Amino acid sequence: MTPPLSEVFAASEATWPAARIWEQDGFTLRDGQGGGQRVSAATAAGAVSEDQITAAENAMQAIGQRPIFCERGETAQLDAALAARGYKIKDPTTCYVLPIEKLTDVEIPRVTAFSIWEPLAIMNEIWATDGIGQARRDVMARAACKTGILARWNEKPAGAAFVGAHDRICMVHGLVVLPHQRRQGVAEWMMRRAAFWGQAQGATHISVLCVDANAGANALYRALGFEAVGGYHYRVTHD
Numbered sequence: 001m002t003p004p005l006s007e008v009f010a011a012s013e014a015t016w017p018a019a020r021i022w023e024q025d026g027f028t029l030r031d032g033q034g035g036g037q038r039v040s041a042a043t044a045a046g047a048v049s050e051d052q053i054t055a056a057e058n059a060m061q062a063i064g065q066r067p068i069f070c071e072r073g074e075t076a077q078l079d080a081a082l083a084a085r086g087y088k089i090k091d092p093t094t095c096y097v098l099p100i101e102k103l104t105d106v107e108i109p110r111v112t113a114f115s116i117w118e119p120l121a122i123m124n125e126i127w128a129t130d131g132i133g134q135a136r137r138d139v140m141a142r143a144a145c146k147t148g149i150l151a152r153w154n155e156k157p158a159g160a161a162f163v164g165a166h167d168r169i170c171m172v173h174g175l176v177v178l179p180h181q182r183r184q185g186v187a188e189w190m191m192r193r194a195a196f197w198g199q200a201q202g203a204t205h206i207s208v209l210c211v212d213a214n215a216g217a218n219a220l221y222r223a224l225g226f227e228a229v230g231g232y233h234y235r236v237t238h239d
Contacts, residue, residue: 170198
């Protein structure tokens, strides 16, 4: 059975964790410490008042974060209220899920994709080409059950990814393939290596979150058979 969206979000939180999470007046607030939008955005469980929104804004500003909210398809009232305050939609994202055995049915060629933790220097260099620097690597370090994936192709480094597991879901983050190694199947082998690792941790499903604007990645996940089970977007006042 496909995990509900709530379990996908729980796996995302556990495998890409904020430095601190706390509840305040109708909101879940996150201290991302520079680790990106997902670990910094505030979410609400239901309807909130204008005063509650203002309090959340103030709390984020108090820790040096710009106010940013995440709407997961369940808080339309908050979304409308933020729009009225001048918040713009940013980075609509689709949540994909696939039974993990769909990616463990093919043997991975030798010397193609490896599961490695701690990350090698070359993995950090590959991530850096896509803006994944120290603050995001600090997010990786906070996850409890994790590994990295290093891909090689044409006898040279090709890509890197971060993978975590929570309950029955294996979650892939930060998948980067170097530009000169793209369109050769590297990303698929990386996803398959992640699936083999996740299956060994007891996961029954593999999941990935993909920004809708990334047409190539969305096409890859759909071609692999992933099912879109929901999505989210951020609300910010400026880029």
